[in-house]
Amino acid sequence: MRGHFRRLVATGLERAGIRTGLRWKLSAAIALVGALVAVALSLVVHNAARVSMLDNARDLADERIMIAQRNFELSGRMNFPNTKIDDPNLPAALRDRVEAGQRATYVADRPGDVPDIWAAVPLKNGHVMSLHSGFTDRSSDILQDLDQALIIGSIAVVLGGSALGVLIGGHLSRRLRKAAVAAHQLAGGETDVRVRDAMGGVVRDETDDLASAVDAMADTLRQRIEAERRVTADIAHELRTPVTGLLTAAELLPPGRPTELVLDRAKAMRTLVEDVLEVARLDGASERAELQDIMLGEFVARRVAAKDPDVEVRIVHESEVTTDPRRLERVLFNLLANAARHGKPPIEVTVEGRVIRVRDHGPGFPEDLLAEGPSRFRTGSKDRAGHGHGLGLTIAAGQARVMGARLTFRNVRTPGTPEHLPAEGAVAVLWLPEHAPTNTGSYPMLPGSGT
Numbered sequence: 116m117r118g119h120f121r122r123l124v125a126t127g128l129e130r131a132g133i134r135t136g137l138r139w140k141l142s143a144a145i146a147l148v149g150a151l152v153a154v155a156l157s158l159v160v161h162n163a164a165r166v167s168m169l170d171n172a173r174d175l176a177d178e179r180i181m182i183a184q185r186n187f188e189l190s191g192r193m194n195f196p197n198t199k200i201d202d203p204n205l206p207a208a209l210r211d212r213v214e215a216g217q218r219a220t221y222v223a224d225r226p227g228d229v230p231d232i233w234a235a236v237p238l239k240n241g242h243v244m245s246l247h248s249g250f251t252d253r254s255s256d257i258l259q260d261l262d263q264a265l266i267i268g269s270i271a272v273v274l275g276g277s278a279l280g281v282l283i284g285g286h287l288s289r290r291l292r293k294a295a296v297a298a299h300q301l302a303g304g305e306t307d308v309r310v311r312d313a314m315g316g317v318v319r320d321e322t323d324d325l326a327s328a329v330d331a332m333a334d335t336l337r338q339r340i341e342a343e344r345r346v347t348a349d350i351a352h353e354l355r356t357p358v359t360g361l362l363t364a365a366e367l368l369p370p371g372r373p374t375e376l377v378l379d380r381a382k383a384m385r386t387l388v389e390d391v392l393e394v395a396r397l398d399g400a401s402e403r404a405e406l407q408d409i410m411l412g413e414f415v416a417r418r419v420a421a422k423d424p425d426v427e428v429r430i431v432h433e434s435e436v437t438t439d440p441r442r443l444e445r446v447l448f449n450l451l452a453n454a455a456r457h458g459k460p461p462i463e464v465t466v467e468g469r470v471i472r473v474r475d476h477g478p479g480f481p482e483d484l485l486a487e488g489p490s491r492f493r494t495g496s497k498d499r500a501g502h503g504h505g506l507g508l509t510i511a512a513g514q515a516r517v518m519g520a521r522l523t524f525r526n527v528r529t530p531g532t533p534e535h536l537p538a539e540g541a542v543a544v545l546w547l548p549e550h551a552p553t554n555t556g557s558y559p560m561l562p563g564s565g566t
Contacts, residue, residue, distance in 0.1 A: 141283055142281045143280070145277065145280035149277075176220055177234050180245070181218070187238070188238075188239065197247055197248055198244060199244070201242050204247070205235060210235070213235045214237070216237055218236040218237070221235075232249065234246045290315075291322060293313050293315070294329070301329075310329045407439070411436045415466050416430065419447070425462075427464065438518050438520070442517060443547075446545060449507040449508065450473040451473060453543070454474070454475035454477075459476045459478075461476060469547040470545070470546055470547070472544050474543075475541055476539065479539075480525075480526055485526070488524075508524075511543075515545060518548075520547045520548060521546040522543065522544070523546070524542070524543050525541075525542050526539075
């Protein structure tokens with residue numbers, strides 16, 4: 116029954132959109148258990164005290180009826196208070212036992228929870244002498260005081276249990292929250308983070324086992340990723356020499372269409388090998404930015420004009436930034452190449468402060484790229500298909516990370532456009548940092564070594 120009630124409460128909270136923390140769940144559970152235990156103990160103590168008082172009252176009534184019997188048999192007179200001969204109000208059950216020749220006591224409940232105490236004894240002349248008394252006021256007061264003390268104690272137990280639950284739950288919740296933050300940092304690529312160390316604490320419990328398991332899993336994944344990166348880099352490095360030789364040999368072939376096809380494929384293979392090597396270096400987290408102060412709008416306008424004069428560059432707000440010009444150019448060219456390959460003209464570049472936007476008017480980025488970010492060897496959906504190996508945006512994101520910048524992607528939609536209709540363009544946004552990324556080990560370039 117209680118389990119069904121808890122499920123109903125949890126379902127109601129979920130439907131209402133209420134997210135309860137661990138500390139409050141533990142507090143509520145401890146308070147509920149404490150309340151049940153306090154109520155049960157209060158009932159047991161109350162009943163035990165009441166039964167004990169009634170037994171004492173019955174013993175007292177029995178002693179008094181014996182004294183009254185002796186006085187009556189010696190003097191022949193009724194001189195003891197609250198005693199009667201053949202009382203018509205005598206309970207039938209007590210009368211039957213006395214008529215059977217037994218001295219007995221009896222407790223009769225009446226409205227108000229104040230019991231009547233009866234005692235009766237058979238006389239030699241065949242009559243029945245009985246004594247009728249009620250529960251004493253003093254006993255009633257003692258029982259009421261006991262009930263009040265039990266109520267106060269129960270409330271104290273519930274409040275104390277709730278406070279204890281908040282403390283225990285808060286401690287456990289803080290540890291789990293720290294573990295979650297560390298796990299998110301691991302997922303974000305901070306490989307030196309250890310969940311167990313982030314949690315801290317002296318006492319070892321199940322959360323430490325969970326943290327150790329997460330650290331072990333992260334170490335295993337890190338080792339596998341590093342092994343895959345090394346294999347990829349080694350393969351690309353070994354392919355560089357034969358591909359260079361193939362390109363050199365193709366250039367020696369006699370002019371003609373077959374030679375052009377061979378040269379085109381050989382150059383594409385060399386580009387692929389160089390891109391794979393660059394991705395491997397970026398994944399290895401060993402790259403460092405060479406910082407230099409530049410005027411961002413002027414830099415972007417000159418580089419884009421040299422790359423593709425047909426691309427429109429709009430400088431909304433000029434800004435001086437400290438960044439790596441070579442890597443910034445690499446990111447910019449990769450975004451332009453992706454827009455030209457997968458999107459549709461016109462392609463627009465906008466510089467606003469420290470933000471660079473590259474927009475095309477094609478069908479937009481695929482949903483998996485918007486949700487997960489760039490991924491190597493994924494060229495996009497069939498609606499945004501084209502030639503390439505899916506490494507351009509991956510390299511752009513990696514180079515942005517080295518510069519301390521952030522690269523985001525979104526599609527352009529007119530407000531109210533249904534989701535099943537294609538987008539009206541794709542926008543890649545490069546957010547350069549306000550301060551130079553010195554925490555990545557980057558270093559400034561010497562004066563005069565500009566672009």
